[in-house]
Amino acid sequence: MKTQVKALVVGGGAVGTSIAYHLAKAGWDDVMLLERDELTSGSTWHAAGLLPLFNMSFATTHIHQYSVEFYKTLEAETGLNAGFAVVGNLRMAQTDARMDEYMLYASTAETCGVPYEWLTPDEIKAKWPLIETSDLKGALYHRTDGYINPADVTMAMAKGARQRGVAIERKWQADAFEWNGTHWEVICTKMVEKGGNLVPSEEQIVITAEHVVTASGNHAQRTAQMLGIKMPAIPVEHQFIVMDRDPALVDYRAAGNVEHPVIRDADAQSYVREERGGWILGVYEKNAPARFEYGVPDSFRADLFQLDLERIEDQYMAMNHRIPSAEDCGLKDDFNGPICYTPDGNPLVGPAPGLRNMWLAEGFSFGITAAGGTGYYLAQMMVEGEAEIDMASLDPNRYGDWMTTEYAARKNEEAYDHVYILHHPDEERPACRPLRTSPAYDRQAARGAQFGQVNGWERPNYFAPEGFSDHDSRSFRRGGWWQHAVEEARAIREGVGLIDATAFTKHLVRGPGATAFLDWFTCNKLPSVGRINLTYALTGAGTTRTEYTIVRLAQDEYYLVSAGAWSAYDSDYLRKAIADKMPEVGYVECHDVTTQWGVFAIAGPKSRDVLRDLVRDAEPDTVLSNKRFPWLTMRNIELGMVPVRAIRVAYTGELGWELHHPIEMQNHLFDALEKAGEPHGMKLVGARAQNWLRQEKSYRAFGNELGRDATPLEADLPRFVDLSKEFHGKQAMVDHGIRVKCVTLLIDGPEDADPWGREVLYNGERRTGRLTSGGYSVAFGKSIGMGYVQAEDAVVGTKLKVKMLDRMWEAEVVEDSPYDPKNQRIRADG
Structure with a gap:
């Protein structure tokens, strides 16, 4: 057995074997896979093996699509049949709202080139007469996926990995991970059978590996404890039952009819597929409990939990309605096993927080579907x-240290029972909330704030009158909240509005090496003392890793502000980069000060008037003027009794300031601002109106227009790139070239809907790109969006089409910052 390898993969399920296979295929010739029991002995063996392609996530859709195509090639390579039944996938809708959801699914799938077709109830009945269709509105049908045998596909990938030189060792458990400065030393224990259990023996070895990947499935909490990190991957019970033979189905197939597709009845929280003349029913019901929050018992191997039929009674009755002939089938077998989840349902794929060359592939609720693509993209x-795609939405660093086991368990239960709910793009899930709140939370709630959650923080999405229900207002079109957001956006354009931006991520970087480090770390010129710059930190591939607003407080002291959703993600990358560069540039300190500073953003043509009533200065009439406080500068000012780090910048594109203040003084400042704003008609404004307004200014957002699949030049931001200096990722960015470009579009869409930022774009019959943001423009009175198109289509005036609600709508590429392109309003003096 080898004791020194380039990469060690821990976990022998479908995900782990795929990673080992793809690392070898990518050229690493010294890869080992370690499995504590037998291959597939975790969740893989009892998975239903479905391969659903449709997903509202761009990255996850690519991952699933790769898997489906990859699995079809395994038999030719390995000689092993992976058990792939390409029967198709039928997503049925009982309501118009569900059809709206499928239209958004379909447009998102189209951005990735995934084929689909629509079926009416009559067409469904004609194809598959055993299905009851009288209560259906229609269905979305994807003919190229289906289901696969999880054990067979895992064994095929394992054989393919061995053929490429991967060593696969079973009955070895990883018991400790120690970083020696250049490599990982993994202490491994031989596992032996004893009384039906798998127990550690006294035999141990140490494997030295340059890279380690953990794909430990249900054992993720044990892995997290050994690594000293937090990981919200906790299993939830999942039940499915296998029915006896259905005579009607047997006769149907005997007549020469093809196998039914996987039948997804989302409104009944279930899926059904054929199984040897009978049916398999799988459900995503409420009250399925999380398990193994603190680790898997040693006695639990390829085991199952007690079936709870009462919990799935409604879904069982719904199946008998959907397939009436199944009502007389007996129960042949049942499965209730653990399947890992995360709070948002997406797996954790990427670098482990704070650790070098440690990679996570954990928390897979759709592990068979995702295994192939995860191996491929993680190997890249x-x-x-x-x-080649932006994997940030799956990054393990999207959860911070504030996350606890209790939070993860309850949110994972919620993610499970939300698999088949209507996934409105404006959806806000209620579990574990409120948790992280700014001091002004109660004041804003009393004024009608309807909160969203970002990185655990409660943040107002919009404000509504008493008695308004955010849940009931959600829609795939313009929901009940839409008019409130319109009024808030208009208030900022015409008067003044106040936004709570406390969730912004904030870092303090200082020390003798800070200037040299940040000059190398970011692509724009560093600001002079008292000024600010917008800049980007790049990946080694030259794409955008993070966006920062950098405020220079002193010669070697900087205040970095970045997106609130990405605190741990930004912090981990920043700290690792400092550690790499500090020997060269000198000492650098980095402090995450997010929770020390609250932020209010005040914006609108009357914002200076509001602040004048509060500012304490020898010359209060001029302290906020362009002469004393120009655009893109920072000043320490006093607003009443509150010392404020005021930054003259506004994400809305109007005259405005960000007011960074000691968080313990937030309520005093909120009350003072509210009182001063009352004579000027100041309105409280939420994130949805702000999102619309920033699109009118073509302000890119990280996680939307900015990500690891495009460079700042492709984002069409050359003004923030200083090619006269050397910075991390510069040459790779230049070599990358410009394949696509970010554009802003005004859209003549439907009267009752706006784009969500997930829609496909066409130039004639040619697919040219996709939207990454969408919404409504109060300035132009129509829909607006931002997105990426092929470079030749990024010319102002180009006529494109965007697919919304299964129809093509006219869209036009407009100049960058179509609202106030010369920034006259944001620079306004007074």
């Missing part, structure tokens, strides 16, 4: 430095 990240 490890071997080439970055994947």
Whole structure:
């Protein structure tokens, strides 16, 4: 057995074997896979093996699509049949709202080139007469996926990995991970059978590995404890039952009819597929409990939990309605096993927080579907430095240290029972809330704030009158909240509005080496003392890793502000980069000060008037003027009794300031601002109106327009790139070229809907790109969006089409910052 390898993969399920296979295929010839029991002995063995392609996530859709195509090639390579039944996938809708959801699914799938077709109830009945269709509105049908045998596909990938030189060792458990400065030393224990249990023996070895990947499935909490990190991957019970033979189905197939597709009845929280003349029913019901919050018992191997039929009674009755002939089938077998989840349902794929060359592939609720693509894209990240798609939405660092076991368990239960709910793009899930709140939370709630959650923080999405229900207002079109957001956006354009931006991520970087480090770390010129710059930190591949507003407080002291959703993600990258560069540039300190500073953003043509009533200065009439306080500068000012780090910048594109203040003084400042704003008609404004307003200014957002699949030049931001200096990722960015470009579009869409930022774009019959943001423009009175198109289509005036609600709508590429392109309003003096 080898004791020194380039990469060690821990976990022998479908995900782990795929990673080992793809690392070898990518050129690493010294890879080992370690499994504590037998291959597939975790959740893989009892998975239903479905391969659903449709997903509202761009990255996850690519991952699933790769898996489906990859699995079809395994038999030719390995000689092993992976058990792939390409029967198709039928997503049925009982309501118009569900059809709206499928239209958004379909447009998102189209951005990735996934084929689909629509079926009416009559067409469904004609194809599959055993299905009851009288209560259906229609269905979305994808003919190229289906289901696969999880054990067979895992064994095929394992054989393919061995053929490429991967060593696969079973009955070895990883018991400790120690970083020696250049490599990982993994202490491994031989596992032996004893009384039906798997127990550690006295035999141990140490494997030295340059890279380690954990794909430990249900054992993720044990892995997290050994690594000293937090990981919200906790299993939830999942039940499915296998029915006896259905005579009607047997006769149907005997007549020469093809197998039914996987039948997804989302409104009944279930899926059904054929199984040897009978049916398999799988459900996503409420009250399925999380398990193994603190680790898997040693006695639990390829085991199952007690079936709870009462919990799935409604879904069982719904199946008998949907397939009436199944009502007389007996129960042949049942499965209730653990399947890992995360709070948002997406797996954790990427670098482990705070650790070098430690990679996570954990928390897979759809592990069979995702295994192939995860191996492919994670291998790209490890071997080439970055994947060809933006994997940030799956990054393990999207959860911070504030996350606890209790939070993860309850949110994972919620994610499970939300698999088949209507996934409105404006959806806000209620579990574990409120948790992280700014001091002004109660004041804003009393004024009608309807909160969203970002990185655990409660943040107002919009404000509504008493008695308004955010849940009831959600829609795939313009929901009940839409008019409130319109009024808030208009208030900022015409008067003044106040936004709570406390969730912004904030870092303090200082020390003798701070200037040299940040000059290398970011692509724009550093500001002079008292000024600010917008800049980007790049990946090694030259794409955008993080966006920062950098405020220079002193010669070697900087205040970095970045997106609130990405605190741990930004912090981990920043700290690792400092550690790499500090020997060269000198001492650098980095402090995450997010929770020390609250932020209010005040914006609108009357914002200066509001602040004048509060500012304490020898010359209060001029302290906020362009002469004393120009655009893109920072000043320490006093607003009443509150010392404020005021930054003259506004994400809305109007005259405005960000007011960074000691968080313990937030309520005093809120009350003072509210009182001063009352004579000027100041309105409280939420994130949805702000999102619309920033699109009118073509302000890119990280996680939307900015990500690891495009460079700042492709984002069409050359003004924030200083090519006269050397910075991390510069040459790779230049070599990358410009394949696509970010554009802003005004859209003549439907009267009752706006784009959500997930829609496909066409130039004639040619697919040219996709939207990354969408909404409504109060300035132009129509829909607006931002997105990426092929470079030749990024010319102002180009006529495109965007697919919304299964129809093509006219869209036009407009100049960058179509609202106030010369920034006259944001620079206004007074």
